[in-house]
Each structure stands twice: as C-alpha cells, then as structure tokens.
Amino acid sequence: MVFEKISPEISDEWLAWRLYIAGKASLQELDLVYSLDDVIKANVVLDIDEKIQAILMERSKV
Amino acid sequence: MAIKTFNKVIKNSEDVEVAIEISSFPGRMGTKLGTKLAKILSSFISTISSNHSDDNTNSKLKSEGKSVLEKDVDFSRLSKVLVDNLDENKLLPLILELLTFTRVDGQDVSKPEIFDITFAAEYALLFKVLQFVLEVNFKSFFQGGTTGQIVSKFQEMLAQR
Numbered sequence: 681m682v683f684e685k686i687s688p689e690i691s692d693e694w695l696a697w698r699l700y701i702a703g704k705a706s707l708q709e710l711d712l713v714y715s716l717d718d719v720i721k722a723n724v725v726l727d728i729d730e731k732i733q734a735i736l737m738e739r740s741k742v
Numbered sequence: 743m744a745i746k747t748f749n750k751v752i753k754n755s756e757d758v759e760v761a762i763e764i765s766s767f768p769g770r771m772g773t774k775l776g777t778k779l780a781k782i783l784s785s786f787i788s789t790i791s792s793n794h795s796d797d798n799t800n801s802k803l804k805s806e807g808k809s810v811l812e813k814d815v816d817f818s819r820l821s822k823v824l825v826d827n828l829d830e831n832k833l834l835p836l837i838l839e840l841l842t843f844t845r846v847d848g849q850d851v852s853k854p855e856i857f858d859i860t861f862a863a864e865y866a867l868l869f870k871v872l873q874f875v876l877e878v879n880f881k882s883f884f885q886g887g888t889t890g891q892i893v894s895k896f897q898e899m900l901a902q903r
Contacts, residue, residue, distance in 0.1 A: 689774075691777075692773065692777040693770050693774045693777075694777075695773040696769050696770040696773045699769075705769070709769075710769040711769070711771070712768060713745065713768075714768065715744060715745045715767065715768065715769060715772065716767045716768075716769055716771075716772025716773060716775075716879055716880070716882070716883060717766065717881070717882050718744065718769060719769035719770075719773055720882035720883055721882065
C-alpha cells in the first residue's frame, strides 16, 4: 500500500490533498471555505470524472 | 455548502435549557479528524454499526478487505462509545478536538478547564453534544458505499447513451 509509506499527517488528510493536487481547491479554501462535507462531495465528483475519462479513453481506442 | 454554523437547544440533567452552537469543520481538519476517528473506532465497529444485528466485527471487515468507512454508522452509538471510553488516554484528546468549534452557552468547551466544568456530572449532555457534532460533520464521511453507488449510476447513464 502506498499510504503505508506516507506520513500519517498527510495520508490522514488525503481526501483534502487530492483536491489540491487536482487543482480543484487551494489550501486556503480547504482551511477556510470548504467544509468536510464539501470535500467528500468533491471527491465523489472527482471519482465520477475519472471513471468518465477512463470510459471515454476506452471508447476512443475502438 | 461551505462552512456553516448550527444551533440547537438541549436540556441538561437538571432540565435546564443549554444553547449549543457548532461550526462545521474546515475540509482539511475534518478529513484528518474523520480518519483519526475511523482508526480509533474501528475496534468498536460491532457497536457503532447502524445494523447492530450484523456480525460486523473489525476482523470480519478486515477479512473482506473493508474498513469502518464502508459501514453505515449510528452516530448515537458512536457518541456513546466516545463518552463511555472517555477515561482512555486516546479518547479525551480526540473528544476535545471534536469540540474545537463547539460553544455550550457561549463557552468554548474544547478548552480542558471549561470542558471539565461544563460536563462535570453531565455525561448525558456530553453525549448529546457529541452526537450533534458527529451528525453535522461526519454524515458523508461515514456513509458506506455512497461513492460507489453514484459512480455506478453514472456508468449506467453513459452506457444508455
């Protein structure tokens, strides 16, 4: 598991960092504007987006 | 959307109304706390699962490659576990962290000295306040399978195009 090699401080905040890395939220927004609920919902949307991109990629190969 | 404030009036053991005000956790702090909560409480999974009759032991979940996050959690039971295990070294700091944005009659109960005064002989009040904090902040976090369900719905929609 990748998470076992990352410090708990980062892996425990992974859902928030994922939005930052994806360029969907700034650290300031994650600390001052977005609630935990927003972070969860944004991750759900990101999951969906990744699935759609994967499906579109598969279709483009055909 | 965004960080909000929630208010509730709860009666204490003497039937006196107490005003509770909590703000939702900011995203980064909330994910850290949620993960911490899930790790500590994974050993109590059979107690806090909403389907209490299931054999939802942690070892069973582990054998299925699942975590506490994939079970629907009963916040009343979760709150009770926290209060019942208050004396354990691990849980008091976590409870104080969970109360970071909580005011009881205007007092910041995340400060140990105020916590002690406010909840002395008021375990039922602490239980209700914690339940309120957990419900407001962690409903999405501890909702088993939500992500998977939404993703599969979108896949179905795409397939129908």
